[in-house]
Amino acid sequence: MSGIQFKNVSKIYQQGENQVLALNDISLTVDQGEFVAVIGPSGSGKSTFLAIAGALLQASEGEVILKEKNLNDLNPKDLARFRLEEIGFILQTSNLIPYLNVLEQLLVVKRMAGKLLKEDKEYAKELLQSLGLGSKLEKLPEQLSGGERQRTAIARAFINDPSIILADEPTASLDSKKAHEVVQLIAKEAKMRNKAAIMVTHDERMLEYCDKVYRMEDGRLEHDASFRPEKIQAAQSR
Numbered sequence: 001m002s003g004i005q006f007k008n009v010s011k012i013y014q015q016g017e018n019q020v021l022a023l024n025d026i027s028l029t030v031d032q033g034e035f036v037a038v039i040g041p042s043g044s045g046k047s048t049f050l051a052i053a054g055a056l057l058q059a060s061e062g063e064v065i066l067k068e069k070n071l072n073d074l075n076p077k078d079l080a081r082f083r084l085e086e087i088g089f090i091l092q093t094s095n096l097i098p099y100l101n102v103l104e105q106l107l108v109v110k111r112m113a114g115k116l117l118k119e120d121k122e123y124a125k126e127l128l129q130s131l132g133l134g135s136k137l138e139k140l141p142e143q144l145s146g147g148e149r150q151r152t153a154i155a156r157a158f159i160n161d162p163s164i165i166l167a168d169e170p171t172a173s174l175d176s177k178k179a180h181e182v183v184q185l186i187a188k189e190a191k192m193r194n195k196a197a198i199m200v201t202h203d204e205r206m207l208e209y210c211d212k213v214y215r216m217e218d219g220r221l222e223h224d225a226s227f228r229p230e231k232i233q234a235a236q237s238r
C-alpha cells in the first residue's frame, strides 16, 4: 500500500505551562488515487493535521507512515528531502515566484530535487497542458488570472511525482466558478496520476469532488459515513 497512514496520532503543543491537545488519537488511511476532504471549525486541528501529513511538524504520539517510513523517525534533513520529493503542496494562494514564467515555476522545483532532465521538461509541459495552461507557458504570474495561477500551483505540486498531494484551502482566494474548476482539476489529476490527496476546506460546496469526508472537531477526526458524492451529484443534476 502506498498513500499515507495515520496511526493513533496525537499532537500536543506546549504553551508556557499549559498543554494544548491539538490532535487527539487520529487514525486514517488515504490510499493512492483517493481524494479526501477534511472539514471542521476554526481551531479544530486541521492545520496541525496537514502540517504533520506534510512533514512540517512531527507528531507527539503515534505513527505517520508514508512510503513505508514513519515520519516521526526521520531527522530534519531527511524530512526536508522527503517533503521535496514525496509531498506536493497546494496552498490558499498560489505563491508563485514573480519573475519566473509558468513553465519555469515547475522546472525550478524539479531542479531543487536534483538534475533537470529533458524528459522533466516534457512532463512539465504535459502537466500544464492537462491543466489547461498549454498556451500560457511563457506568461509571468502577473499576466495570469487567479484561477490560472492556482492551476499553475497545482501543476507545480505534481512535478516531482510525489506520493501525496496536500491542499490547504485551495479555493480561498477564488470566486465560486473558479473554485469548482480548481478542485475538479485537483481531483482529476490525483486520480489520473494515482496520488493520495487530502484537502482541508471550509467550503462544503467542494466536497462533491471528494471520495470521502472527514470532520475534525476538538482534535478528533471522524469519518462522515453519511457522505456520498453520488448523492450530491444526483441532487445537482435534478
Ligand SMILES: Nc1ncnc2c1ncn2[C@@H]1O[C@H](COP(=O)(O)OP(=O)(O)OP(=O)(O)O)[C@@H](O)[C@H]1O
Residues within 6 Å of the ligand: 013, 014, 015, 020, 021, 022, 040, 041, 042, 043, 044, 045, 046, 047, 048, 049
Ligand atoms: N504553535 C502552537 N502553539 C500552541 N498552540 C497551538 C499552536 N498551533 C496551533 N495551536 C492550537 O492548536 C489547536 C488547533 O489549531 P489548528 O491551527 O490546527 O486549527 P485549525 O482547525 O487549522 O484552525 P483554522 O481553521 O482557524 O486555521 C488550536 O487550539 C490552536 O490554538
